[in-house]
Amino acid sequence: MAFNATLETNNDTATITLSGELDASTAPQFKAEVEKAATQGAKRLVLMMQDLEYMASAGLRVLIFTKQKMGASADIYVVGAQEMVLDTINKTGFNQGVIIQDEYSPL
Amino acid sequence: MEPLTLRGSLDSLSSIAQYIMTAAATAGLDKKASYRLRLAVDEIATNIIIHGYEEANIQGDLNLRADLDDDSLTISIEDCGGAFDPFSKLALEESKLNLPMAEKPMGGLGVYLAIQGVDKFFYERFGARNRNTFVVNRHH
Numbered sequence: 421m422a423f424n425a426t427l428e429t430n431n432d433t434a435t436i437t438l439s440g441e442l443d444a445s446t447a448p449q450f451k452a453e454v455e456k457a458a459t460q461g462a463k464r465l466v467l468m469m470q471d472l473e474y475m476a477s478a479g480l481r482v483l484i485f486t487k488q489k490m491g492a493s494a495d496i497y498v499v500g501a502q503e504m505v506l507d508t509i510n511k512t513g514f515n516q517g518v519i520i521q522d523e524y525s526p527l
Numbered sequence: 528m529e530p531l532t533l534r535g536s537l538d539s540l541s542s543i544a545q546y547i548m549t550a551a552a553t554a555g556l557d558k559k560a561s562y563r564l565r566l567a568v569d570e571i572a573t574n575i576i577i578h579g580y581e582e583a584n585i586q587g588d589l590n591l592r593a594d595l596d597d598d599s600l601t602i603s604i605e606d607c608g609g610a611f612d613p614f615s616k617l618a619l620e621e622s623k624l625n626l627p628m629a630e631k632p633m634g635g636l637g638v639y640l641a642i643q644g645v646d647k648f649f650y651e652r653f654g655a656r657n658r659n660t661f662v663v664n665r666h667h
Contacts, residue, residue, distance in 0.1 A: 441544070444573040445537040474544075474562070476569050477637040484631050492629035504562040511643075512636045517628025 427453040434462035439471035447478035458489040470500035499524045528593040535580040535587045550593035554600035563644035570637030579608025603660045613638045
C-alpha cells in the first residue's frame with residue numbers, strides 16, 4: 421500500500437498521520453513533513469500510526485532527525501502503532517525516546 | 528519461485544517486498560515471521576542500493592532468489608557492489624541500541640534488524656559479487 425504522510429499543526433502541536441508502508445523510498449516524504457512542522461515552530465510531534473502497516477529503519481532515522489530539528493526536549497508521541505511496527509521501535513530502544521500511547525492524550 | 532532481477536534503485540524496494548511476501552505466503556509463514564523477513568531483506572537491499580551502488584556511483588542490479596524446502600524458506604540477494612559484510616557492522620549497531628535518542632547517530636540499525644529478524648543469515652563474497660542469504664524455518 422502506498423505511503424502517505426499528512427501534517428496538521430495546532431499551536432505548538434504538530435500531528436502527522438502516517439499510512440501505508442514507510443521504507444527508504446518513502447521516508448523522505450515523512451522527513452519533509454517533520455521539517456515543515458519544525459519550521460512552523462512545533463514543540464510537540466504527534467505521530468498517528470494506526471494505518472501505518474510497515475516501518476523500516478529509515479523511519480527510525482526520521483525520528484532521530486525530529487529530535488535534532490525540534491530539540492532534544494521536544495516530545496514525540498507514537499499513537500496507535502501496529503504490533504510489528506511497535507516491535508521494531510521497542511527492539512531498537514526507541515521506546516525510551518518517545519511516548520507510546522494507544523490513543524492520543526497529551527501529558 | 529522464479530528468480531527476480533531488479534534495478535539497484537530505491538524504486539525497487541516495493542517490488543522486493545512483494546516478492547518476499549509472496550514467498551512467505553507460499554511457505555506458510557505466519558504474520559510475524561513474514562514481516563520480519565520482509566524487514567530483513569528490505570534493510571539489506573536498502574544498504575546495497577544506498578551504500579553499494581548510489582554512493583559509489585555504480586549502476587547495478589539486485590538478483591533475488593527464493594528456495595523452499597520442507598523445513599525452511601531461503602531468500603538470497605546478490606549484488607555487484609563493493610564487498611560489504613553486514614556482520615562487520617553488527618557490533619557497532621548493537622552498541623547504539625541503548626543510547627538515548629538524541630545521542631543516536633543517524634547511521635542505521637538495519638543490519639541489526641536484518642540479522643536478528645531471521646533464523647539464519649549468511650554473507651558470502653565470490654568474485655566481484657556479494658550474496659546475502661536469509662533462512663526462515665517453516666515450523667516454529
